[in-house]
Amino acid sequence: MAAIEATGINKWFGAGEARTHAVKEVNFEARFGEMLYVVGPSGSGKTTMLSMISGILRPDSGSVRIEGTDIWGLSADALADFRLHKIGFVFQDYHLFPRLSTAENVAIPLILQNRDWDESIAEAERDLEVVGLKNRARLPPVKLSGGEQQRVAIARAIISRPEVMIFDEPTASLDGDTGRNIVQFVREHLLSDKRCIVIVTHDSRIYEFADRILKMEDGKVMGVERSDLDAQ
Amino acid sequence: MPLALESGILRIAYKLLVNDRAKFAALLVGITFAVFLMIEMTSLFAGILLRSSATVINIGASIWVMDPSVQTVANTIPLPNSVLDEVRSLPGVKYAVPLYSGSALLRLRDGTYQAANIVGIDDTSLVGSPQMISGNIEDIFAENAFIAIEDSEFYKLESPHIGTEFELNDHRGKIVGLARVASSSLFGIPTLYTTYYRALQYLPNTRFTISYILVEPKTPAAVAAIKAHIASDGYLALTKDEFMSKISKFYMYQTGIGTNMLLMTLISFIVGLSISGQTFYTFILENIDRFGALKAIGAKARELISMILFQATFVAFTGYGFGVGLCALIIWLARAHLPDYAAMITFSNLALAFAMVVIIAAFSSYFGIRRVLLIEPFDIFRG
Numbered sequence A: 001m002a003a004i005e006a007t008g009i010n011k012w013f014g015a016g017e018a019r020t021h022a023v024k025e026v027n028f029e030a031r032f033g034e035m036l037y038v039v040g041p042s043g044s045g046k047t048t049m050l051s052m053i054s055g056i057l058r059p060d061s062g063s064v065r066i067e068g069t070d071i072w073g074l075s076a077d078a079l080a081d082f083r084l085h086k087i088g089f090v091f092q093d094y095h096l097f098p099r100l101s102t103a104e105n106v107a108i109p110l111i112l113q114n115r116d117w118d119e120s121i122a123e124a125e126r127d128l129e130v131v132g133l134k135n136r137a138r139l140p141p142v143k144l145s146g147g148e149q150q151r152v153a154i155a156r157a158i159i160s161r162p163e164v165m166i167f168d169e170p171t172a173s174l175d176g177d178t179g180r181n182i183v184q185f186v187r188e189h190l191l192s193d194k195r196c197i198v199i200v201t202h203d204s205r206i207y208e209f210a211d212r213i214l215k216m217e218d219g220k221v222m223g224v225e226r227s228d229l230d231a232q
Numbered sequence B: 001m002p003l004a005l006e007s008g009i010l011r012i013a014y015k016l017l018v019n020d021r022a023k024f025a026a027l028l029v030g031i032t033f034a035v036f037l038m039i040e041m042t043s044l045f046a047g048i049l050l051r052s053s054a055t056v057i058n059i060g061a062s063i064w065v066m067d068p069s070v071q072t073v074a075n076t077i078p079l080p081n082s083v084l085d086e087v088r089s090l091p092g093v094k095y096a097v098p099l100y101s102g103s104a105l106l107r108l109r110d111g112t113y114q115a116a117n118i119v120g121i122d123d124t125s126l127v128g129s130p131q132m133i134s135g136n137i138e139d140i141f142a143e144n145a146f147i148a149i150e151d152s153e154f155y156k157l158e159s160p161h162i163g164t165e166f167e168l169n170d171h172r173g174k175i176v177g178l179a180r181v182a183s184s185s186l187f188g189i190p191t192l193y194t195t196y197y198r199a200l201q202y203l204p205n206t207r208f209t210i211s212y213i214l215v216e217p218k219t220p221a222a223v224a225a226i227k228a229h230i231a232s233d234g235y236l237a238l239t240k241d242e243f244m245s246k247i248s249k250f251y252m253y254q255t256g257i258g259t260n261m262l263l264m265t266l267i268s269f270i271v272g273l274s275i276s277g278q279t280f281y282t283f284i285l286e287n288i289d290r291f292g293a294l295k296a297i298g299a300k301a302r303e304l305i306s307m308i309l310f311q312a313t314f315v316a317f318t319g320y321g322f323g324v325g326l327c328a329l330i331i332w333l334a335r336a337h338l339p340d341y342a343a344m345i346t347f348s349n350l351a352l353a354f355a356m357v358v359i360i361a362a363f364s365s366y367f368g369i370r371r372v373l374l375i376e377p378f379d380i381f382r383g
């Protein structure tokens, strides 16, 4: 069974003159045990497609199955629960909570799962250590640099060790080494044959960790071999 | 879902609210101010209403017989003596006595004039006599005897003591005792007690002389029959509580005081509602990204609603506490410096303000919740 299987998904935005066909009849598959990259020019529909396969944006047509579950056939509450337990998402611009400490930010998915508060914070502190921010746990995120905030967002997405992790430009504001280290960590410690990771990126420095790379253009997906990109 | 299970998310809600110091303070100030105004207004009104019934409270008789046209205890319509005889002959009446209640101008020792309430209590029974502080109640039978009430207006009689003399309509008056009563009067003038007959001698009279007939029933069960009998004679008999509520209704609905107080209370409610409602809604809007992120991560609608309800309730109840405290403090301070200050915090004042705070919280959260449930996380993430 595929980890993610999208069939014929479409998304339109706006109306009249401004109407855009952002994602066009896309078929998409991500397998367990793989790290899949999605690349493509700005505006090609990457974020839109990722949002639809992660249960955040309802497609206008087509279906999305995660581990065989037709997620858009679920009730709102069931879908929320599904996201909470099965999917970790790093948003393009972090979306951290300025009034909470960094550790509390990271602990949110565990807290939403009704886990004990102190236990959740302790786990968040462990994951912050993993992304190199151990001594920032008690600070509010606004005191952190952009790259540090990005790492907090990554820690939040992986804290509950979900089966499907979806990262939208996770290394955009990180320097080469930090970006590589994090992706390498994710690949080595979080990827297993029960998990699947999808990453949108423009960052060629991390291509080496990809199992497969998909190219998106103008709302369409074309499969591209890794070697093709390496050659560019 | 029990609260304990959601405590983690409520804790997040609490931190989002309280850690935003400036917004939180603004919210609290809004509610506190509104609660303060509402309680202050209604307390002032409650105090005024209570004082308007001062004579009824102080005399304390069970049943008051009066002319049906009487509106407040101060505006008496004299009753003929025959009514007293009739009431006395009714079955179920233990005793019935006359009461004189009126006002007079006193000429004090320094030659100045001072208005005063004069209460004349029945010579034989002394029903309604005040609680003596100094002197003896029997001294009320002495020549020219008057008992001065030590209430907040006492000083206007130049704070007399036993033996102090004054003039009343060319009669000589003499203070023979000082006494205390439960409630000061509304009208800002001091009160003197004397006997019913002396009051009639010293004060100008109409043909009829009894202000009220005070009745004590043999049993509480007899009250209804007594009232019915008196009504069939064309007079009105009210229990103490009925008379007080009649007086309150008069001040509430027949004078400008009630309408104005009601208006002020309503205005403070509306001001509180709009300030707090607006601030709370802005708070929700400023945090809309956070609610969107929670939604995307997997918070259910019910959890988001409980967060907002919790925040609104927390602000409302904290503000309510501060408002009540502030009001109690101000009334306490005012009383310490102004003996005439009439405000009184009653249980119904507190309940009314509480109800209004609950409405404010419900109103604010309603709009916040509506907004939050409409968020599309995707719109937020794309920036």
Ligand SMILES: Nc1ncnc2c1ncn2[C@@H]1O[C@H](COP(=O)(O)OP(=O)(O)OP(=O)(O)O)[C@@H](O)[C@H]1O
Pocket (backbone or CB within 6 Å): A013, A014, A020, A022, A040, A041, A042, A043, A044, A045, A046, A047, A048, A049, A092, B379, B382
């Ligand atoms: N809410 C929206 N309303 C109108 N148009 C939208 C909306 N969201 C996306 N679009 C349009 O859909 C297209 C795809 O946008 P999307 O954000 O998915 O691109 P992207 O590949 O993620 O780009 P980038 O690399 O810049 O993040 C764009 O043309 C965009 O303008």
Ligand SMILES: [Mg+2]
Pocket (backbone or CB within 6 Å): A046, A047, A048, A092, A168
């Ligand atoms: Mg994008």
